[in-house]
Amino acid sequence: MITYNQETQIFKLDTKTTSYVMGIADGKYLGHAYYGKKLDSTDLFYLLRTEEHPFVPSRLEREKLSFLDSFPMEYPFGGTGDFRESCIEIRNMQGQHGLELVYAGHRIYEGKGKLEGLPATWGDHCETLEITLEDACAGIRAVLSYSVFADCDALMRSVKIENTGSEPVYLERVLSACLEMDQEPFEILSLPGSWARERQIHRQPLVTGSFVTESVRGESSHQDHPFLAVLSEDCTQTRGEVYAMHFVYSGNFLAKAQCTQYGTLRMVLGIHPDRFCWKLDAGGSFQAPEAVLVYSDEGLGKMSRTFHDLYRSHLIRGSYKDKERPVLINNWEATYFDFNTDKLIAIAREAAKLGIEMLVMDDGWFGCRENDDSSLGDWTVNEQKLPGGLKVLADEVNRLGMKFGIWLEPEMISPDSRLYQEHPDWALQFQGRAPSLARQQLVLDLSRPEVADAIYDSISRVLQSAHIEYVKWDMNRALADIGSMAFPPDRQGELTHRYMLAVYRMQERLITDFPDLLLENCSSGGGRFDPGMLYYSPQIWCSDDTDAIERLQIQEGTQLLYPLSAIGAHVSDCPNHIVGRVTPFQTRGITALAGTFGYELDITKISEEERKMVPGQIAAYKKYAPLIREGDYYRIASYRENHLYDCYEIVSKDKRQAAVFFVQVLYEPGRRSRNIRLQGLDEQMFYEVDGRRYTGGTLMHAGLLRNRLRGDFQAEVIDIQAVF
Numbered sequence: 127m128i129t130y131n132q133e134t135q136i137f138k139l140d141t142k143t144t145s146y147v148m149g150i151a152d153g154k155y156l157g158h159a160y161y162g163k164k165l166d167s168t169d170l171f172y173l174l175r176t177e178e179h180p181f182v183p184s185r186l187e188r189e190k191l192s193f194l195d196s197f198p199m200e201y202p203f204g205g206t207g208d209f210r211e212s213c214i215e216i217r218n219m220q221g222q223h224g225l226e227l228v229y230a231g232h233r234i235y236e237g238k239g240k241l242e243g244l245p246a247t248w249g250d251h252c253e254t255l256e257i258t259l260e261d262a263c264a265g266i267r268a269v270l271s272y273s274v275f276a277d278c279d280a281l282m283r284s285v286k287i288e289n290t291g292s293e294p295v296y297l298e299r300v301l302s303a304c305l306e307m308d309q310e311p312f313e314i315l316s317l318p319g320s321w322a323r324e325r326q327i328h329r330q331p332l333v334t335g336s337f338v339t340e341s342v343r344g345e346s347s348h349q350d351h352p353f354l355a356v357l358s359e360d361c362t363q364t365r366g367e368v369y370a371m372h373f374v375y376s377g378n379f380l381a382k383a384q385c386t387q388y389g390t391l392r393m394v395l396g397i398h399p400d401r402f403c404w405k406l407d408a409g410g411s412f413q414a415p416e417a418v419l420v421y422s423d424e425g426l427g428k429m430s431r432t433f434h435d436l437y438r439s440h441l442i443r444g445s446y447k448d449k450e451r452p453v454l455i456n457n458w459e460a461t462y463f464d465f466n467t468d469k470l471i472a473i474a475r476e477a478a479k480l481g482i483e484m485l486v487m488d489d490g491w492f493g494c495r496e497n498d499d500s501s502l503g504d505w506t507v508n509e510q511k512l513p514g515g516l517k518v519l520a521d522e523v524n525r526l527g528m529k530f531g532i533w534l535e536p537e538m539i540s541p542d543s544r545l546y547q548e549h550p551d552w553a554l555q556f557q558g559r560a561p562s563l564a565r566q567q568l569v570l571d572l573s574r575p576e577v578a579d580a581i582y583d584s585i586s587r588v589l590q591s592a593h594i595e596y597v598k599w600d601m602n603r604a605l606a607d608i609g610s611m612a613f614p615p616d617r618q619g620e621l622t623h624r625y626m627l628a629v630y631r632m633q634e635r636l637i638t639d640f641p642d643l644l645l646e647n648c649s650s651g652g653g654r655f656d657p658g659m660l661y662y663s664p665q666i667w668c669s670d671d672t673d674a675i676e677r678l679q680i681q682e683g684t685q686l687l688y689p690l691s692a693i694g695a696h697v698s699d700c701p702n703h704i705v706g707r708v709t710p711f712q713t714r715g716i717t718a719l720a721g722t723f724g725y726e727l728d729i730t731k732i733s734e735e736e737r738k739m740v741p742g743q744i745a746a747y748k749k750y751a752p753l754i755r756e757g758d759y760y761r762i763a764s765y766r767e768n769h770l771y772d773c774y775e776i777v778s779k780d781k782r783q784a785a786v787f788f789v790q791v792l793y794e795p796g797r798r799s800r801n802i803r804l805q806g807l808d809e810q811m812f813y814e815v816d817g818r819r820y821t822g823g824t825l826m827h828a829g830l831l832r833n834r835l836r837g838d839f840q841a842e843v844i845d846i847q848a849v850f
Contacts, residue, residue, distance in 0.1 A: 127253045127274050128234050131168050137232070137255060138168050139272055141279045144421045146272070148200050148257075149174050152182035154228040156200040156259060156270075158306045161369065163423050174198065194226075196388050198306035201259060201270055201285065203227045204299070211336070211384045211394050214287065215299035216266060223298075227259035227268055238273045241284060243627050245374050245661030246416040247440040251276040265291020265408075275440055279432045281419040288411045296616075297404040301380070301396025303371060303417035309391045311359045314383055315368075315426075317351035317683050322671035322704055324348050324652035325683030327766060332356065332391070336384045342400050344569075344605025344622055345649055346376050346656040353687060354381035354393060361425055363761050364805070368422040368429045371395045372687060374441070375415035376658035377626035378402070401608060403619025418657070426686065427805070431758050434689040438756070441657060442692070444637055446644050446664045450751045451691075451722045452529055453481070453744050454596070458488035459672075459699050460728035463497055465490065466511045467519050474523050476729045480740040484529040484724075486596060487519070491532065492588075493543065499566045502538045503545030505584040507591075520592035531596025531644070532588070536581050537629065538567045538602065551611040552577045554621075564603035572632070573624035574612045582632050589640060598667070599633070601649040626658075633662040646694055646722075655684065665692050665722045672698035672726055674709045674717040675791055675839060678765045678772045681720045685774070691755040695721030697743070699728070709839045711736040715743040716787060716841040719754065720774075723747040746843065750785055753778055760805040765791050777806035781822070784813075786844035790835045801829040804846070814849045 129138050135150040136159070147160040149171045159173040176182050180192035194207030204212030205224025217223055238252045254273045260266070267288040274281055283303040289295055312332040316339045317325040330337075339354060341347040352373035358366040371393060373379050378398035385391055395417050404412055418436065422428040438447075455477045457465060465487075474485040492508055493501025507515045520530040539546050539553055541563070546553065553568040555561040561568055572578045589597070610621050637645060645663040647654060651670030659666055669680045677695065684693055695718040700708045711732075718724070723744075729737070757776040765772035770792050777784040784807065807813065807822030814820075815830060825846075835842065 127276065128255045128272075129168065130232065130234065134168065134171050136168050136171055137257070139255060139274050139281060140164060141274050141281065142277075143279055144281075146281055146419075147173075150229050151176050151197065152184050155182075155197060156229055156257060158198045158200045158304070161305060161307070161419070161421055162367075198390065200304065201227065201268060202304055202392070210386055210392050211382055212299065213285075213301040213304050213394055213396065214268065214297070215399070216264060217296040217298055218264065219293045219295070225261050225264055225266060227261050227266070230258045230260040230267070232257045238282075241413055241416060243630060244413060244415050245441075245630060245658045246284070247273070247275075247282050247374070247418070247436065248443075249275060249440040260290070264295070265289060265293075266295065275436070277439065278436045279420065280436045282416055283419060284416045285414045286411055287406065287414070289406045289408055292408050294405055294407045297406055297412055298402070299399035300404070300412060300414045301394050302373070302414045303395050303419065305369060305371065305393045305419065307369070307391050309385050309389050312391070313357045313359055313361070315355040315357055316381075317353055317686070319348050319351075319683075321348045321650055321653070322669060322676070324655065324669050324680055325351055325686075326679060327683045327686065329357070332383060332385065334385050336382055339381045340379060340398055342378050342398055344377060344608075344625065345601065345654045346379060346658070347604070348650070348653045352379040352381060352395070352656055354383060354395065355429070356383060356391065356393065357426075363427040364425045366425050368420070368426060369393070370420045370422075370429055372418045372420070372433065372657060373415065374418065374657040374661070375626070376629070376654050376656050378622055397623060401619065401622060404623070405617055405620065415658070427760055430686055430761070433687045434759060437657065437660060437692070438689050441660055442664045443661065444664060445642050448755070450748075450755070451644065451665065452483035452596075453747060454484035454486050454531065454724040455482050455729060456486040456488055456696065456724065456726050459703050459726045463490035463495065467513060470519060471522055472730055473728065474526050474528055477725070478526040478528050480729070480737065481744045482528070482725060482729070482740070484531055484596060485523050486531040486533065486598060488533040488598070489535075491516075500540045500542035502535055502540040502567050503543045503570070503581070505534070505581075505588055507588070516588065516592035516594065520594060524593055529595045530593060531598065532594055533598045533600060534585055535600045535602060536585055536632065537570055537572060539570050540567050554605065554607055554609060555611070556607045556609045557611070559607070561607035564606075567603060569603065569605055571610050571612070571625075572628035573610060573621055578628045578632055582635060586639065589643070595642065596644045596646070597636070598646045598648055599663070601654060603650075630658070630662070637662060648694070652680070652684070655688070660688070660692055665694050667694040668721060671704045672696055673702040673705045673707050674714045674789070675707060676705060677717050678789060678791070681717075682761070682764060682766060682772070685720070685759060685761070689755075690720055690759065690776070691722065693721030695719075696724045696726040698726040710841075711739050713789060713839050713841040715739070715746070716843055717789060719747060719750060719787060719843070750776070750843070753783060753785055758806055762786070762802060762805065765789070770794065773802060775804055775806065781806070781808040781811060782848040784846040786846065787841075788832070788844065789841040791839065793834065793836065793838050793840070797834060799831040799833050801831055803827070803829040808848075812849050813846050815844065815846055819849060
């Protein structure tokens, strides 16, 4: 999969259908030559354009600066002549900036090492290339790592920076990946949003200048997503080219596409340099997070399926990786803070009768938590609400045949809490000024080991106190007032990254100590839905907006990159608590099948008609769960685009089973049946739909006629089975 031609000094990395090519120019400079459809040839050095002005420095030393500013650098460095976006910036003890990283060696080996303290892809049947670049004058070594799996079309990249000098240096920028190509009539695709409107698909023309998507909120955020893709203008779900970059990280990030004066395009991705400065002592090293690169010559659909396969096989871990998730009911929208043991047992009793498998107790069970003004950090049970503690409640839920889970927010502290009264310095704060509140809470300085250990120990005791099989880990505010009482002035710039490393350590410790626990990450909904979190929890709460119609666009943007099995989706109450819309119970159920499936309502108060529908919805989830967990995703139509209906299809890997999920948002009078052209089937195989047989080719090319559903907000699942 990985080769090096000593004669031409060309590196070539092949996946199933793509090739990634680099070359060493002038014996020194590592340049990017090609990324795209798989090639047999390695004779690609000409793509580096070294025979064109300004030529390599050994041939024309007087124009070295011009060379550095035009050469397609594989890992661009700043301060010595390349004025485009750089991946690394340093400041030495004399206050000087500038690097010139040149080739020093490489190695190719089987397997893939872990990234110390960071989430990253893993697995067998993998090859890795490490290329070492050095600046002997600055005392900096950059080890670029590239990995490819035999069963995936993705390329994984990361970099480790080492200080080989005798003095400390300050890393002011360490990005993880760069991709260079000729500028063509491209479009940019990103996933901006907001709370309750996460991951909205946005396309716009790529024009002269730069396009940036970023977060400096201490989390990957609702407002942006650590992803960027460049598309050919004709790109659709099924055709056109896509060059995509996705960041396996949950904190501040920068993704940027820059059109240069030479008609080229440079894309970079990594930790945001704003508010980042890492003091690297002599002999020390810094490991940057992993970036995933995907190229598709068959549109966005192939890109999505590549990401899905990679994350299912090589990122998600744990006992629930390939296992059906329990159907749960969460009490948040049913009770908010107003609950006690009797009320929760009443919900559980009715839920158990209908086939729901787990009760999750949300916020309000600890400290003096009667609203969201207090008690975060005080992880002890409020026995006025829950006499006898969690064990009494969990045991009773278990006697009903259900599992039991709880909500936690370990990263936060309330000023009105016992913990804050004892340790006010444990909150992030700018010394001498009261920190800004959000949701009446502050952020714990988890970069301090004593803080992280104390919080972990307290939640560990809670989990050991009862039979708890699920945790929803929430994070309800961004980071601000970024200051630590424990760090010297020249290390304050390390804080946001150290915070993220601490969260990763805590979650790694949690799933190690409690290996059978189902962990679901959350951040005010989907504010930290990213590959970094997916490494620790096999599912993430998609959005606090559970309205079935709003969810169509949120889930489409999420499905663009993430397997459906990772998407937390529930049937919620109506009128919806976020937007006030009323949608049919059946439609809410079908929309929630696009994920882990559960309920977010008071099951004791819904109508008898809706109650009777619950067992059927659960049966549908059970029927399609293997398909949703393992199958290939095809986007057929987008409500975001057509403003009328939404449609996607899941096809089993052996192509013997498929399901089409269809939501008609608005009814159109005076129309005939709708023709749905399916995807991903075997052209020669026969399939049965509603008792009628078709070949796969017929269903994909001629289409399937469906009578229009009567009314707005209607939905159906179309079952497709191969027949022999």
